[in-house]
Amino acid sequence: TPSLKVEGVRSRGGQVVLQGESFPHALAHALALADSQGATFVPPFDDPDVIAGQGTVAMEILRQHPGRLDAIFVPVGGGGLIAGIAAYVKYLRPEVKVIGVEPQDSNCLQAAMAAGERVVLAQVGTFADGVAVAQIGAHCFELCRHFVDEVVTVSSDELCAAIKDIYDDTRSITEPSGALAVAGIKKYVARTGAQGQTLVAIDSGANVNFDRLRHVAERAELGEQREAVIAVTIPECPGSFRAFCLALGKRQITEFNYRYYPGRQARLFVGVQTHPQHDPREALLASLGGQGYQVLDLTDNELAKLHVRHTVGGHAAPGASERVLRFEFAERPGALLGFLERLGKRWNISLFHYRNHGAAQARVFAGLEVPDEELAGLPQALEAMGYPYWDETDNPAYRLFMG
CATH class of the missing domain: 3.40.50.1100 (Rossmann fold)
Known part of the structure; x- marks a missing residue:
């Protein structure tokens, strides 16, 4: 029973007895109480x-x-x-x-x-x-x-x-x-x-x-069929994010989760805006499949929607020189692609999380593999992008779970 109901009864002077894991258990206990106390069961x-x-x-x-x-x-x-x-x-x-x-x-x-x-x-x-x-x-x-x-x-x-x-x-x-x-x-x-x-x-x-x-x-x-949740396999190489965003066309990305691990393929957890009549989920899957992408539809997968979307990741690859940053930019269709265009192909993206919350500002959490000899030029390159950013490389939460 929601705490709102429990507190509502207590606030009116009622005595609350919480018993059992579901209604049948509570019912049996209530009937037993009524019988033992000579009370009337309603x-x-x-x-x-x-x-x-x-x-x-x-x-x-x-x-x-x-x-x-x-x-x-x-x-x-x-x-x-x-x-x-x-x-x-x-x-x-x-x-x-x-x-x-x-x-x-x-x-x-x-x-x-x-x-x-x-x-x-x-x-x-x-x-x-x-x-x-x-x-x-x-x-x-x-x-x-x-x-x-x-x-x-x-x-x-x-x-x-x-x-x-x-x-x-x-x-x-x-x-x-x-x-x-x-x-x-x-x-x-x-x-x-x-x-x-x-x-x-x-x-x-x-x-x-x-x-x-x-x-x-x-x-x-998801219930309105205005979002699809998919897993996509792309080549693990600089520029592959941008190519995937271009493959989506004008569709709005609502979520983008990625964590680099050494290998030839990268796997993305992606949310994409759809429309039940004008641009259904099936059209999205067919379009990406037709462009050579390996796509798994997770829209009806409860485990993916409840847990996996929030736990995509892991620690940095051994020996990786990773800098992690937070960015903010104005939220509009194509904004994520514009961000990736400005980020360019200079550094490999090792970590990425983006979620469209319907707010005015979009928020991105990204990891970049920056060689030690290029670290000095990183702030200047980030300033040139024109987005507010925060370097979170020394953030203890990142260090503990992902660094």
Whole structure:
């Protein structure tokens, strides 16, 4: 449970008991406490009264929008919300579709509807913690199996993109489970090509820890198919970076990670801006492949996106005379290529990291192999480039991890 929820309960005088690794463990402990203390257990979703209470959301929707309504998209965890909405909507407006939306790694309703009975998921993803439930509620499933039209599942990246959409549209920030329905609408429309329809999304929560927004922002572009993450093999020689940037054409580079190690080939971890309609990922891969580059698509590789992109590197090659520097320059399309053009081919690049954060200034961390006899002329050459720079060769962080 996010600390925001925990602190919210405590701030209102409630006692918080944290038990178990997931909802089933917490539920079992809560039931045991209620039994031993003679307390009343209030179910979060699997109870007729709770289902009816959540169904009043549908009452508000139909009252506020009496006109044409094609479908209502509902986030699904234990199923109380969608069960109540579906029962109410299908009684009054049976022509309106009720569509559930679940994370791909927490799809207990979709699995139950496919099996015709409740199932227990072997593993539940926790990115959308508000719907991280391994089994749909019993009362909930009896209603859902009759009144829910279909279930759509979405990825974590698609959830991040939906959080961004909601923020752009309303300036409000939702938690991942709160953005499920919007992500579901986007996937439904992309799949069906629906046009001119009235679709409603239930935005069900904003309990997100602030520090999680870093991850959301990092992955939103991937969820919108506006960024591709690739591994590229290039010749290990001066000028190969520039040649690769030229091969990309006018595409904006969003990230560039590299660490030199002796050999004939260099491997780059690169993020490239794409567009789902005008310049899709497939066109990028085909273009680079057609120019002779060996490319591996990592856009759907969780290990690459979560960890490898931040750990590309290692220590300097034995005997290398390396100077490491930070640069800043105005961020615009082609800015990275312009930087490499000014850097020229005089020194071999042994380390490189660049990430486009949407800010006005781009930041580059680079290592240059500069022979001892040329060190005296390095400051003058760097000044001639015209970029602000900082020599970080003696920085203890570099010395410890990469020097």
